[in-house]
Amino acid sequence: MRAIRLISAIIFIAAVSLPARTIRNGAAQCLECHSDRSSGAVFIGQTAFASSVHGRLDCTDCHDESFEEFPHAQTSEGLSCMDCHSGKSGTMGVDFDAIDSQFSQSIHKTRRPDFRCTGCHNPHSFQAPSRRSSPSEVLIKDDNSVCLGCHKRDNKDILKRHGWLPHAKEHVSSLRCIDCHADQSASGEVVSHKIEKSSRALKECARCHQRDSYLLHSLYKFRREQQMNQKGFFNPVILNDSYVIGATRNYYLNLASIAIAAITLLAIAVHATLLWKSKKK
Amino acid sequence: MTGEEIVKDRQIKTDNVQVKYALWIRLWHTMNAAMFILAIVSGLNLQYASAGSPWGSFRLHILIHELSGKMLVISYVFFLVLNAKSGNVKHYAPQYKGLFQRLKLQLDYYLSGIFQRKPNPHNSDSKKFNPLQQISYLKMMYLLMPVIITTGTLMMFPGAISPKVFGISGYLLVALLHTATGFLASVFLPVHIYLSIIDNKTRIRDIFRLKR
Numbered sequence: 001m002r003a004i005r006l007i008s009a010i011i012f013i014a015a016v017s018l019p020a021r022t023i024r025n026g027a028a029q030c031l032e033c034h035s036d037r038s039s040g041a042v043f044i045g046q047t048a049f050a051s052s053v054h055g056r057l058d059c060t061d062c063h064d065e066s067f068e069e070f071p072h073a074q075t076s077e078g079l080s081c082m083d084c085h086s087g088k089s090g091t092m093g094v095d096f097d098a099i100d101s102q103f104s105q106s107i108h109k110t111r112r113p114d115f116r117c118t119g120c121h122n123p124h125s126f127q128a129p130s131r132r133s134s135p136s137e138v139l140i141k142d143d144n145s146v147c148l149g150c151h152k153r154d155n156k157d158i159l160k161r162h163g164w165l166p167h168a169k170e171h172v173s174s175l176r177c178i179d180c181h182a183d184q185s186a187s188g189e190v191v192s193h194k195i196e197k198s199s200r201a202l203k204e205c206a207r208c209h210q211r212d213s214y215l216l217h218s219l220y221k222f223r224r225e226q227q228m229n230q231k232g233f234f235n236p237v238i239l240n241d242s243y244v245i246g247a248t249r250n251y252y253l254n255l256a257s258i259a260i261a262a263i264t265l266l267a268i269a270v271h272a273t274l275l276w277k278s279k280k281k
Numbered sequence: 282m283t284g285e286e287i288v289k290d291r292q293i294k295t296d297n298v299q300v301k302y303a304l305w306i307r308l309w310h311t312m313n314a315a316m317f318i319l320a321i322v323s324g325l326n327l328q329y330a331s332a333g334s335p336w337g338s339f340r341l342h343i344l345i346h347e348l349s350g351k352m353l354v355i356s357y358v359f360f361l362v363l364n365a366k367s368g369n370v371k372h373y374a375p376q377y378k379g380l381f382q383r384l385k386l387q388l389d390y391y392l393s394g395i396f397q398r399k400p401n402p403h404n405s406d407s408k409k410f411n412p413l414q415q416i417s418y419l420k421m422m423y424l425l426m427p428v429i430i431t432t433g434t435l436m437m438f439p440g441a442i443s444p445k446v447f448g449i450s451g452y453l454l455v456a457l458l459h460t461a462t463g464f465l466a467s468v469f470l471p472v473h474i475y476l477s478i479i480d481n482k483t484r485i486r487d488i489f490r491l492k493r
Contacts, residue, residue: 166340167439169440170439170440204332204338205338205340205343206331206332206334206338209327209330210330211331242450242452242453243450243453243455245327245328245330246327246328246329246331246339248453249328253457260464261464261467264472265471268471268472271391271475272475275395275396278395278397
């Protein structure tokens, strides 16, 4: 027992004393200017970059090597995320080809062919949703801030536009824009990137308010994969912090309620039959 | 059945004093019954919602459930006020003396006596409700209804719900209480209807009749 405690303590001390993700030398050199707002260079936050999914890359892994020279010979370049993120076996086993094909059908790409991944995802601070341990309230806010970055609307305007929804405030604050504004039928293994025009947004309440809720395939996708269990005491996926009418169901409670109702009706039927027979005598 | 029993049986039917209901009780009961049925049907459709359901859209059932809920609140307040003002509330007040004995007597009648044409013990007293009715109506109107109404109102104004109550989601707690109490009230309905059909002290048409 003491040995286990000792080993645990060593592992704990080693874990907390390990430095946070380190930025590579090449990147550190670039960040000398690029993390200094006063330099006038494109700003990249050091901490955000270090904790992002790309935090351990060198700048020239993505950017043209000519950027190593200063002053830089060019100011823009044709970057392609798919150079690295292609194929299903790509980063973290996410099917980026599927994402790319959904994205090419999205309203962003069809309206503006020059629209790129970086239009929404900042490569210098991007964190993969499945690896985020933050509560969904933070995730929702982060995710929606991407949309609201371009679609600048204040809260009042958002609520007005979504006024057709009962409890618009609760819907807007507990969902991501993409949960209704992306075609969830296209989502499959990945978060749907087929953003639709607003007139095609999801308006059928029961798509989310049912047992096989769309939310389990979108907002709660990652939690579902970890915790989905048909017979779990209260469906732990959604029930942690909310209640979705029609979607929040508990196997045992439903079973108990059906049994109680059936026994009651059966008892009435038996009683009525006996009464009827006794009157016939 | 012996001749004596037949005479006794007829006597029960003819001597039987029918319970009379005041106009406000009839009005309240009719409104309550209609709204309750709407709330149960729409509530079931919400709990077991599914896209493309043949029973109507989720949105429709939300509208029906909210409307019937609001009407039930109004009719409940109407009931509370007039029940107290008219003195009818005395029929709901439990009389603990000999309660267990009276409950057993009434239960024995429903479980065996009724099949042997024995007289309903309730017929021989002057009380409006038999002990089973008394206890179930009391629990229904003064325990279940306040919980259903409070939780239902909170669900209409979710902003008023505390997100965490003793570490559990407040939304879950309120919604679960609402569903569970709503379910219990729904199970009360078929039993209530059946017993009022077989009870010879009540004439169902008397409580729904709006004119004397």
